[in-house]
Amino acid sequence: MAAARDEIETLIALMARLPGLGPRSARRAVLHLIQKRGALMAPMAVIMGHVAETARECAICRNIATADICDICKDTRRLDTEICVVEDVADLWAMERGQAFKGRYHVLGGTLSALESVGPDELGIPRLLARIREQGVREVILALNATVEGQTTAHYIAEALEGSDVAVTSLAQGVPIGGELDYLDDGTIQAALRARKRF
Numbered sequence: 001m002a003a004a005r006d007e008i009e010t011l012i013a014l015m016a017r018l019p020g021l022g023p024r025s026a027r028r029a030v031l032h033l034i035q036k037r038g039a040l041m042a043p044m045a046v047i048m049g050h051v052a053e054t055a056r057e058c059a060i061c062r063n064i065a066t067a068d069i070c071d072i073c074k075d076t077r078r079l080d081t082e083i084c085v086v087e088d089v090a091d092l093w094a095m096e097r098g099q100a101f102k103g104r105y106h107v108l109g110g111t112l113s114a115l116e117s118v119g120p121d122e123l124g125i126p127r128l129l130a131r132i133r134e135q136g137v138r139e140v141i142l143a144l145n146a147t148v149e150g151q152t153t154a155h156y157i158a159e160a161l162e163g164s165d166v167a168v169t170s171l172a173q174g175v176p177i178g179g180e181l182d183y184l185d186d187g188t189i190q191a192a193l194r195a196r197k198r199f
Contacts, residue, residue, distance in 0.1 A: 008034070060131075062107035062124065064089050072096075072105060079103040083132060084141040085157065087111055087150060091181040095143060098189035103141075106131065111149035112156055120156065129160055142170045142199055145180045158199045168199040 008030065015026035033041040051066065058070035065071070072078065072092075082103030086092050092105050108123040120126060132140060142157060144150035158168045171192040181189065 061092075061105045062089075062109060063092055063105060077102070080135045081138040082141065083128075083135070083137050083139075084143050085128065086143050086181070087145055087153075091143065091145070094181040094184065094189060095193075098186045098193065100190045100193045101141075103139075104135070108144075108153065111144070111147070111153040113149060123153070125157065125160070128157070132161070132164075132166060137166055139167045139169060141193075141196055142168065143181065143193075144170075146178060147180075154199065169196040170199045171196055 012023070012026050012030045015021055015029055016023045018026070021029065033044070054066040055064055056066070056068070057063075058065045058073055059068050060073040061070065063070040063072060079102055082101075083106050084092075084095060084101055084103060085106045085108065086095065087108055087110060089107055092107055095101055095105070106124075106128045108125070108128075110118055110123055112118060112120070112123065131137070140157070140161060142154040144154045154170060161168050184192075
């Protein structure tokens with residue numbers, strides 16, 4: 001019995017490490033999962049095991065997928081002429097929730113930071129620039145967080161595209177300074193995307 005209790009406590013401790021969950025929330029979540037083990041916990045354990053084995057970075061846009069190419073990059077209805085550049089996968093998912101963008105994405109995986117030795121190569125910016133040239137992209141939307149690092153990264157990309165025929169735009173109204181896309185509601189993201197302006 002003590003061993004089972006230790007395993008439950010270990011599960012609670014692991015759940016508490018998830019974003020947005022503290023020890024109390026984790027305890028409630030684990031108790032709920034145990035009470036619904038047949039309908040919820042068992043299927044969740046199976047799918048978590050599968051995702052743990054198969055999750056990988058999309059070879060094209062760097063989204064998270066369970067195949068080499070994500071569903072967004074496979075979708076032939078998407079516009080190849082527009083690329084929306086985001087910092088991380090959570091931002092891509094936030095943009096998709098708004099259902100306003102019908103082009104392609106590129107996930108940087110962070111922002112430029114001299115202090116943390118994160119340069120253009122670590123963010124795949126050369127890969128992004130190559131995609132823009134090869135796909136015949138006409139517009140690059142810089143949907144980076146309105147932080148100092150995000151704006152520094154946006155300026156770097158905009159400068160790299162200077163002199164090309166590519167329009168460089170950024171999200172407009174609705175995105176607060178210091179705000180992050182993942183915390184915005186769908187309506188705000190839609191309004192910001194519709195009101196984008198030249199960077």
